[in-house]
Amino acid sequence: MSSTGENGAAEPEQLAFIRETVKRAKPRTWKGAKRAEHLPVARVVVDKGVLTIDKFFDYEVPAAMAEEARPGARVRVRFGARVVKGQREGGELHDGFIVARLEKSDFAGPLAPLAQVLSPEPVLSPQLLRLCRTVADRYAGTLADVLQLAIPPRHAKAEAEPSPPPLPRPQPPAAGGWQRYPAGPDFLAALAGGGSPRAVWAALPGPGWPYEIARAVAATLAGGRGALVVLPDRRSVARVDQALTELLGPGLHVALEAELGPRERYRRWLAVSRGSVHAAIGTRATMFAPVRDLGLVVVWSDGDGSHSDPRAPHPHVREVALLRAADEGAAVLLGGHAVTVEGAQLVSTGWARPLVADRETVRQVAPRVRTVTDQDQHRDAAAQAARLPSVAWEAARESLAAGHPVLIQVPRRGYVPRLACGRCRTPARCRRCEGPLEAPSADAPLRCGWCGEAENDWHCPECGSFRLRAQVVGARRTAEELGKAFPRIPVRTSGRDAVLDTVPDEPSLVISTPGAEPVVEGGGGYGAVLLLDGWALLSRPDLRAGEETLRLWLAAAALARPSGEGGTVVVVAEPSARPVQALVRWDPLGHAGLERDERAQLHFPPVSRMASVSGSPAAVADLLNLIRLPEGADVLGPVPVPALRGEEQERALLRVEPGQGAALASALKAAQIARIALRTAEAVRVRVDPTDIG
DNA sequence: AGCACGCCGACT
């Protein structure tokens, strides 16, 4: 490193240095080349490839690369060469990163030389390496796989540009919306003072939360440290981005979004890596952003499924956040309108403190919540036409009359469990094989989902009714029906393929699938929020159905006006269900606590740790036979699961006692390595913290 | 994962 200080790479003379070396050595064998005099050994983590055995390899540094081959640099190395007459030949080129420069290798054999330094930019800092190692261990994955999630692809042009010098740090912000939480001002003050408080934050309804996050970030920056905010989707990133820009102006933070394109994305990532900005916000991958002197990690809505990475080894943003905060001594703010069971667990162990408003404040800002079962009579003819319970119909009418839009949340089609009797709810089954009946399209005859037999003459075997309700009506048909029921009121839809960010504050019907709800412009909110077909969400065969339903409801209900301004939420669901009760009382933390206690009793995650193991029956049995599980571990199954590409598949769940998670992960990894070595070939997919346990 | 090396059975 030069004497220009920690931001040296951003300065002009450093830039010139980078330009000069563009004619960098191309990959060649470096036969007979002189090796570097100082620290001639480079320890390399070889990227990807088939190196299931997760370890480092040492290479010789040719003298020509002595300067550039620094720790953290991207390199190319030859791997798997054969030695012919004392000379190594061939070997495939692999990408990798230098993790250290050493005086001497502990490898007994002769070292191959580095083939090429792709770039001297030190993208893999010691901290990032440590984090990725920890995450790989936590998820029984390889370091190389995690590095691929953590470090974006290089873009040479972006790298050649200087990053701007860092702007002066801001003043500590006023408490603002944090005053509404008894512990809020102290939390901000601790951040500004260099402390590391950890909080599970049940955010009050309304449009304030992006500003609360922005103030927490501002306080951390004011205290001389950096901050990181991870959000579940592009829209929420945009909201926090705007709040930060309003509070701090541009230039103190960056938003790292995949949609930016490779060049801009890498440019911004480098600005973080080079210490040119102190705060990064973005989706999932932002969790690894190499913010310096990390003082705060914020995760918004940690129950959202997009925080779970679909790529191996499937790390979850919240878990990475906790690992990272622990390692770097940073504060944690785990926030959302809902609270996850994991959040409740952190509170119950005392690792984090609850950051919640008192009941009086909640009452002031929350909408009024009314429950209604969908058996309630549709007394009003117009309500009947719209298939709305009259309470919901009235709430909608009042909102429209007051000049505000109405939000109607409709479960996505994918949530539909199955068809059932329109009167008594008995599932509609095939007379031949008991399989579930399906409606291929609106007017086509019914068909069995298992045997394919057509059913033209269904009636309920329990109550004799001939009415078969297409139980969850999709957003489009709801829109058509409501449009007829409320003539001359504009109808807008927001869903999977066409998500609206905002709607104007004027009378309209906004039909949305969960997670796609637009925000009302001007910050006032919806006059009414109707949560339809709640039973469909609640009855999904998933361990998290209750928790997830409440999360989706609270997210929509949080967009309503306060009760004092007439804001009303109508939830169509069984009033005694726990999530319904929690919504009525607006008590997300209480709900999460109850769920946590129940899971603890049942030995379910997150109190216990689980992993799933799936593949062909033989392969799964083989791995279960090989694995040396920690004491007290359970094996559940294996049971058959839906075939993948026609191949028979099984899955087993492994469960360990609290505190044995690391032991489980390392046992899984050891068993995987042993299987590869034993050439039993057939792969077994291992997943720590599986998401789809019913 | 590839791709070697290596130690046992039927061939020219």
Add this chain to the structure above:
DNA sequence: GTCGGCGTGCTC
């Protein structure tokens, strides 16, 4: 004697 089966182990 030699060719070649794929079990076992390594890749800096």
